[in-house]
Amino acid sequence: MLGMFRPSAPRLGGLLWKRPWRLSAPQKARQRKRLKLVDKVVDTLSTALKNQGMSAKAIERWYSEMPREEEMVPKDKYTIFDRKEKKYRKGIHSMLHQEREERL
Template identity: 60%
Template sequence: MFGAFRFTNPLSGGLLWKIPWRLSKFQKARHRKRLRAVDDVVATVDAALAKNGETIATLERWKAEMPTEAEMLPKDKYTMFDRKAKRYRKGIHRLPKWTRVSQRLNPPGY
């Protein structure tokens, strides 16, 4: 199409890849709520198994390795390690499906 309404790259972009550079306070609150929900599920399953005198290796490993939401630093809650980023960190919301993937552990020192 020609003229004032011709199709250009900026016009075709739309809102598809325009991700804000930081999380809003509402996104952070929902993220903390999701982390606490996972912690509650782990605690509930662990209590139910303990009641029957059973354990699961993967659950024990999760409890040993993964920090709870309260134990996590804000840096680890809202950002993740990325070796390509300028300061080796990028916002958690830039990870595809960041609401469904656990990113609780990051390399120490970064």
């Protein structure tokens, strides 16, 4: 048919973006791995600076304010803050891959 009654993807299949409402076990494992890699990078920078007899305020602040992956509660590991959401939290699986990498 022509015009406004033409079938489209949302009209034919309901929701266009079908996202599961929770993370799968492999998704959680990948997220934990990403968080561990961040901890590893910060540790590497810290040891490299200590070997040269230097220190950085940003790394000291990171250690004082940010919990390590094993210290984090699941709510912080698998969700992010979003002021537009009802309870101000949004699952990391519902955000774009590029945005997720920018936040880490």
